[in-house]
Amino acid sequence: MDSTPARAPAPRPAPEPRPASAPRAAVRQDSKAGDRAADGALTGGVSLLRPVRAGNAFEETVERLLQAIKLGVVAHGEKLPPERELANRLGISRVTLREAIRALQEAGYLDVRRGRYGGAFVVYRPPRPRKGDLRRALTRMGEDELEDALTFRMAVECGAARVLATTELTPDRRETLKARLAGVNDAAPADYRRRDIAFHLAIGELTGSPLLAAACADARLRVTDLLDAIPVLGPNIEHAAVQHAAIAAAILDGDPEAAGRAVAEHLEGTAALLRGFLA
Amino acid sequence: MDSTPARAPAPRPAPEPRPASAPRAAVRQDSKAGDRAADGALTGGVSLLRPVRAGNAFEETVERLLQAIKLGVVAHGEKLPPERELANRLGISRVTLREAIRALQEAGYLDVRRGRYGGAFVVYRPPRPRKGDLRRALTRMGEDELEDALTFRMAVECGAARVLATTELTPDRRETLKARLAGVNDAAPADYRRRDIAFHLAIGELTGSPLLAAACADARLRVTDLLDAIPVLGPNIEHAAVQHAAIAAAILDGDPEAAGRAVAEHLEGTAALLRGFLA
DNA sequence: GTCCAAATGTCTAGAATCAGACCATTGAAG
DNA sequence: CTTCAATGGTCTGATTCTAGACATTTGGAC
Numbered sequence: 001m002d003s004t005p006a007r008a009p010a011p012r013p014a015p016e017p018r019p020a021s022a023p024r025a026a027v028r029q030d031s032k033a034g035d036r037a038a039d040g041a042l043t044g045g046v047s048l049l050r051p052v053r054a055g056n057a058f059e060e061t062v063e064r065l066l067q068a069i070k071l072g073v074v075a076h077g078e079k080l081p082p083e084r085e086l087a088n089r090l091g092i093s094r095v096t097l098r099e100a101i102r103a104l105q106e107a108g109y110l111d112v113r114r115g116r117y118g119g120a121f122v123v124y125r126p127p128r129p130r131k132g133d134l135r136r137a138l139t140r141m142g143e144d145e146l147e148d149a150l151t152f153r154m155a156v157e158c159g160a161a162r163v164l165a166t167t168e169l170t171p172d173r174r175e176t177l178k179a180r181l182a183g184v185n186d187a188a189p190a191d192y193r194r195r196d197i198a199f200h201l202a203i204g205e206l207t208g209s210p211l212l213a214a215a216c217a218d219a220r221l222r223v224t225d226l227l228d229a230i231p232v233l234g235p236n237i238e239h240a241a242v243q244h245a246a247i248a249a250a251i252l253d254g255d256p257e258a259a260g261r262a263v264a265e266h267l268e269g270t271a272a273l274l275r276g277f278l279a
Numbered sequence: 280m281d282s283t284p285a286r287a288p289a290p291r292p293a294p295e296p297r298p299a300s301a302p303r304a305a306v307r308q309d310s311k312a313g314d315r316a317a318d319g320a321l322t323g324g325v326s327l328l329r330p331v332r333a334g335n336a337f338e339e340t341v342e343r344l345l346q347a348i349k350l351g352v353v354a355h356g357e358k359l360p361p362e363r364e365l366a367n368r369l370g371i372s373r374v375t376l377r378e379a380i381r382a383l384q385e386a387g388y389l390d391v392r393r394g395r396y397g398g399a400f401v402v403y404r405p406p407r408p409r410k411g412d413l414r415r416a417l418t419r420m421g422e423d424e425l426e427d428a429l430t431f432r433m434a435v436e437c438g439a440a441r442v443l444a445t446t447e448l449t450p451d452r453r454e455t456l457k458a459r460l461a462g463v464n465d466a467a468p469a470d471y472r473r474r475d476i477a478f479h480l481a482i483g484e485l486t487g488s489p490l491l492a493a494a495c496a497d498a499r500l501r502v503t504d505l506l507d508a509i510p511v512l513g514p515n516i517e518h519a520a521v522q523h524a525a526i527a528a529a530i531l532d533g534d535p536e537a538a539g540r541a542v543a544e545h546l547e548g549t550a551a552l553l554r555g556f557l558a
Numbered sequence: 559g560t561c562c563a564a565a566t567g568t569c570t571a572g573a574a575t576c577a578g579a580c581c582a583t584t585g586a587a588g
Numbered sequence: 589c590t591t592c593a594a595t596g597g598t599c600t601g602a603t604t605c606t607a608g609a610c611a612t613t614t615g616g617a618c
Contacts, residue, residue, distance in 0.1 A: 046484065046489065046492065047480070047483070047484070047489065047492040047493040047495070047496040048343065048346060048347045048350065048352050048496055049343075049347065049352075049360070049365065049368050049369060050368070050369075050489075050493060051368070051369060051370030052336060052339045052340055052343055052369045052370055052371055053332065053336065053339070053370055053371070054370075056574070056575090056605095057331060057332065057574080057575065057576095058574085058575090060331045060332070061331055064327065064328075064331055067327060068327045068328065071327065073327050073328075081328070082594080082595065082596085083595080083596065083597095084595090084596095086328065089328050089329070089330070090328060090329075090330060090331045091330030091331055091332055091333075092331055092332070092575080092576085093575060093576045093577070094576090094577090094578095095574095095575070095576070095577090096574085096575065096576080098596085098597080101596095112596075113583095113584085113595090113596080114582080114583050114584065114595060114596040114597075115582090115583045115584025115585065115594080115595060115596075116583085116584050116585055116586075116592090116593065116594045116595055117584075117585065117586085117594075117595075118583080118584065118585095118594080118595050118596060119594095119595070119596080120596090147487075147488070148488045148489055148490050148491075149490065151442055151486055151487070151488035151490070151491055152488050152490035152491045152494070154438070154441075154442055155435065155438030155439045155441065155442045155486070155488075155491050155494075156434065156435060156438055156491075156494065157438070158437070158438045158441050158442075158539075159433070159434030159435055159436070159437045159438030159439075159441075160434045160438075162434065162437050162438075162539060162543070163430060163433055163434045163437075166543075201326070204326070205325070205326070207430055207434070208426075208430070209426070209427045209430035209431050209434075210325065210326065210329075210427055211427050211428065211430070211431035211501075212427075212430055212431045212434050212435075213325065213326040214326040214329060215431070215434075215435065215494060216326075217326040217327055222490075256539075256540075256543070257536045257539065257540065260437075260441060260535075260536065260539050261535075261536065264441070264445075264535070335575095335604070335605085336604080336605065336606095337604080337605090361564080361565060361566085362565080362566070362567095363565090371605080371606085372605060372606040372607065373606090373607085373608095374604095374605070374606070374607090375604085375605060375606080377566085377567085391566075392565090392566085392613095392614085393565065393566040393567070393612080393613050393614070394564080394565060394566075394612090394613045394614025394615065395562090395563060395564045395565055395613085395614050395615055395616075396564075396565075396614075396615065396616085397564080397565050397566060397613080397614070397615095398564095398565070398566085399566090
């Protein structure tokens with residue numbers, strides 16, 4: 001602790017649970033909404049006048065990198081892109097990026113080595129879930145937020161699957177989808193979640209729409225902590241395998257409705273699983 | 280041009296067209312994707328290592344407010360919330376917000392009055408579209424980006440409709456949906472777009488998921504400039520009315536598949552209309 | 559007519575962020 | 589063993605953004 005850098009004397013890589021100011025009230029049904037529905041002001045203000053930024057650049061960067069690590073986008077043993085390039089891609093200055101990396105390093109997610117062939121290597125494996133993890137994770141995000149995340153994910157992934165099933169897919173892309181499906185089924189237990197994520201993200205990415213791909217990734221990572229907190233059980237895996245197969249089949253068949261339905265069923269199952277562990 | 284303020288000597292409320300560096304290649308099909316599909320690195324990096332922020336706070340704020348105005352969330356003659364409150368909701372400092380408001384004022388979107396009952400009043404009506412507007416709007420965003428936006432919107436709105444049709448709706452919410460539908464049908468031509476937007480946004484908002492509502496708003500505003508650039512024609516309105524009715528009916532019926540299909544058809548129509556004007 | 563509340567307008571000090579130049583370390587190639 | 593290229597490490601000055609105090613304007617209530 002000799003030469004403390006300019007800022008962030010105690011950076012918090014796991015951003016403290018937000019104040020969550022008001023006590024939550026399940027899905028408030030804004031009763032005034034109906035009044036001026038026909039022609040008055042739109043209620044849209046709620047969605048448009050929301051915060052422009054989620055936090056300062058440092059916090060958002062830590063969050064992003066942590067997501068990339070937890071989702072397995074950069075797997076254990078791999079390294080992040082060089083600082084200069086990464087800073088560029090993230091649209092932030094190198095200084096800020098380095099602060100974020102340092103925070104993740106101190107939190108034990110990264111191992112930074114210098115010199116040629118150096119870099120920021122990921123040293124992190126999803127921990128075996130322990131009892132109480134789920135409760136703790138839920139406390140951090142709140143019930144409303146969970147419902148929000150689940151609903152969001154349902155909509156976005158169903159939509160993506162539907163779109164993908166409508167698209168004329170190149171052989172390349174068909175292969176990718178099949179490979180990802182096989183990947184999940186072949187996965188060792190320790191790697192299951194990562195492969196599962198890969199399959200789900202593929203649906204978004206194969207549409208060729210960066211916006212949609214980003215939305216799918218966003219939707220998924222909002223439930224990562226929760227899902228990481230429940231054990232991967234045999235029967236669930238088998239159940240999921242059937243559903244995954246149905247999703248892939250519907251997409252490859254070019255049947256949008258079936259694709260949407262299959263995804264909905266699958267995610268409904270996941271949501272039920274989560275709720276089950278909470279009850 | 281006498282007393283130039285501290286910063287932003289020439290704030291650009293309509294952000295200059297991004298460099299769009301490389302010549303566009305329609306939906307690049309990344310042929311390397313298949314290789315490591317099964318177990319290697321996810322391609323997800325594309326979505327996760329994207330820019331953390333879209334610009335500086337000032338630019339993003341201008342953009343947001345402009346969207347709120349163009350989407351009609353704050354209609355002509357209404358005023359924005361007080362600066363302090365708005366700055367709070369947007370999560371930025373009052374100084375930054377004021378700069379954004381000033382820029383919009385100088386660009387002729389807002390009329391700011393002080394004193395009690397003062398505020399920033401919207402003085403803007405969507406201009407009558409003129410020939411060439413569409414081309415110009417498209418030049419600003421690029422073809423890839425247009426396809427991206429259309430795909431994104433398709434997925435998100437279909438998903439939202441599906442979710443909404445699955446939900447048990449309160450009478451209140453059913454009424455809101457019906458009212459918005461009626462609103463579009465009753466609209467004077469000048470107000471048509473605003474009411475149309477209101478109907479579409481309602482689908483997202485009624486799900487009760489802020490994330491989903493925001494995604495729907497985001498999806499819609501990415502095509503606002505384009506849609507504002509094509510005239511509102513009688514036959515199209517009638518066609519849209521039928522489709523709107525089908526969407527609402529499917530949702531109120533609780534038929535997710537029909538809802539998804541109806542939205543897909545409607546948006547396909549809109550997309551075709553756009554492409555038609557471009558061909 | 560006076561007062562007051564609600565709004566915009568102004569200022570300042572300090573923190574966060576940036577761009578870019580330069581230094582230090584490392585491991586491979588020659 | 590020397591050299592070199594790729595990488596992380598450090599520093600600095602300028603810019604942007606923030607928080608909060610304080611000033612001014614306005615129109616209604618009494």
